[in-house]
Amino acid sequence: MTAPVLADALGPRARRRVALASVLAGAVLVLLVVAVVLRLQDTGQLDASRWRPLAEPSTARFLLGGLVNTLKVALIAMGLAILVGGLMALGRLARNGPVRWLSGVYVEFFRAVPLLLLILFSALALPKYGLRLPAFGYLILALVAYNSAVLGEIFRAGILSLERGQTEAALAIGLGYWQSMLFVIIPQAVRRMVPAIVSQLVTLLKDTSLGFVIGLSLQDRELLRRARDLGEFYRNPLQSLVVVAVIYIVINFALSRLARWLEVRQRRRYSAGAISVAGVEDLAVVTAEAGGRMGGS
Template identity: 40%
Template sequence: MTDQLIPDRPAARPARAARAKRGKKRTYAASFIYDQPGPRGRRNILIGSVVSSVVFIVVIGIGLWQFASHGQFAPERWQPFTDWAIWQYLLVGLLGTLEAAAIVAVLGGALGVLLGLGRMSNQRWLRWICSAYIEIARTIPVLLMIYLMLFGLPQIGINLPTLWKLVVPLTIANSAVFAEIVRAGVGSLPRGQREAALSLGMRGAQAMRFVVLPQAFRNVAPSLITQLVSLLKDTSLGYIVAFTELLYRGQVLASFLHLLIPTYIAVTVIYLVVNGSLSALASRLQRGSRRRPSTQPALPGLPAIDTKAANV
C-alpha cells in the first residue's frame, strides 16, 4: 500500500506548482501598478460601483424622458437617418478621424518612445531636454496649440495643410503622454531583466530593444489603448481648422437638416462603436498574450532546453 502511495505524491506536486505559478502570474499582471485591495477595500469598491451605476442609469433615464417629452423621438425627426446617403456623409468624416488619429498615433508613439528613453538616459543634458519637453507639452492646452497653428504660424509665412494643423498639435501633446507611459512600463520591470541581457553579451541598446521594451509595452498595453481612445476623441478638435472629421461633418449635417439632437446622437453612436471596438480588441489581445504558453529561448550556439525531459 505504501508503494502505491509514494508514486502519486511527486505527480501531484507539479500540478500544485503549476497552479501556484499561474496564480502568481495573474496576480502580477493585475497588480504591477497598484497594490491589491483588502476585504474592506473590495467592499468599498463594490459599493461605489453599485452607487455609480445607479446614478448613471437615473441620469440616462431622466435625459431620455426629457427628450421624449420634447418630441425628440418622433419618427419624422429620425426619418432622414434611414437614408444611406446621410450615413455615407458621416462615414466620410469618420475616415478623416481615423486618418488623423493613425498619423498622430504613429508619430506620437515613435517620438514618445524616444522621449521616454531620453528621460531615463544617463546623459544629464539629454535627460533635462526630454523632461522639459514633456512637462511643457503636458502643460500647454491642445486647443491653444491648434490656434497657434491656425493664426500664429501664417503670420511668419508658415501655412501648413489643414490636416497637419490638427496633427502637429496632437502629436506634440500625445508624444509627452506616450513618453510617460513608456517610462512607467520600463520602471515596472525588475532591474535584473536588463542586467541579465547585458550578462549574455548584449549591448545596452540591444537589451533595451529586445528585452526591456517588449515586456514594458506588454505591461502598459491597457494604458496605451486608453490613450489611443482619448486620441481618437481629441481629433474632434479638427472642426476648429475645418478639417473633414466626424464631428465637423455632424455640425454641417445638423445645420442642413435642422435636427441637432438626432444628428449628435448618431455621431455619438459612431464614436461609441469605434472606441468600444478598439477597447474590446485590446482586451482580447491582452488575454491572448497571457494565455500564450511561455517557451524558454535557446541561447546562441546552444541547443534548446527540453523542459519535459528536465522535469522527469
C-alpha cells in the same frame, strides 16, 4: 457582470430586501426612460422627419466620410506619437544629461497644456511663421505633440517596470546599451504597455473631435464637424449629435474591451510563467528567459 464584491451569498432576508430594491429601482429607471421619451415626443424631437434624413444613403456616406477622416487623423497621429513618445522615453532614460533634461522639459510641458490650446496655437500661430501644412496637418501636429508626451511617460514607466536583472543580464552577456535596449528591454516593455497604449488610442480618438474648431475644408471635416453640418442643414442638431455620439461610443467601447482583453490575456500568460518574445531573434529570447529567471528568483 461579475458578482457584487461586497455582498456575496445573501441570506433569505437580505435576498427579499434586494428583490424589493430591484423592483423599486427598476420601476424608477423605467419611469425615467418613459419621462425622457415623452419629453422627446412632446417637443417633437421623435418625429420621423427629423430622423429620416440621417438614414438616407447620402447622409450616411457623408458621415462615413467624416468617420474615415477621424480614423485617418487618429491613426496617423497615433503612429507619429508612438514614434516621438518612444524617443522621448529613451531620452529621459538616457545617460547624457542635456538629452535627459530636454526630453524632460518636452514631456512635462506638453503634458500640462490643454490640447485645445495646442490645436489653436498650431492652427493660428504656425502658419504665421511660415509653416504651411494641409489643414488637418495642424491638427495632427498638435495631437502628436500632446500624445507623444503622454505616451513618453507610459513608455518610460513600462521600461522602468522591468526588473533590473533584465538589463544586468543583458549587459553581463556582453550586449551594449543599445543592443540590450533594443533586443531585451523594449520588446518586453512594449508587451506590458499594450493595454495602456490602446486606452490612450481611445483618448486620442475622442480628442480628434476637437479638430472641428479649426477651419477644415469640406472634404477634410471629421465626424463631429460633419454632424454639426448636418444638424444645421436639416435643423436637427439633437438627432445628428446623438447619432455621432453613438458612433463614438461603439468604436471606443470596442477598443476599451480590446484593451481589457489584452490585459487579461497578458496577465494569464505571465502568471503561467511562459515568456515567449514573438518576432525577436533567438539570442534575445534566450537572454530574456535567462534574465526572467534571474529577476524572478
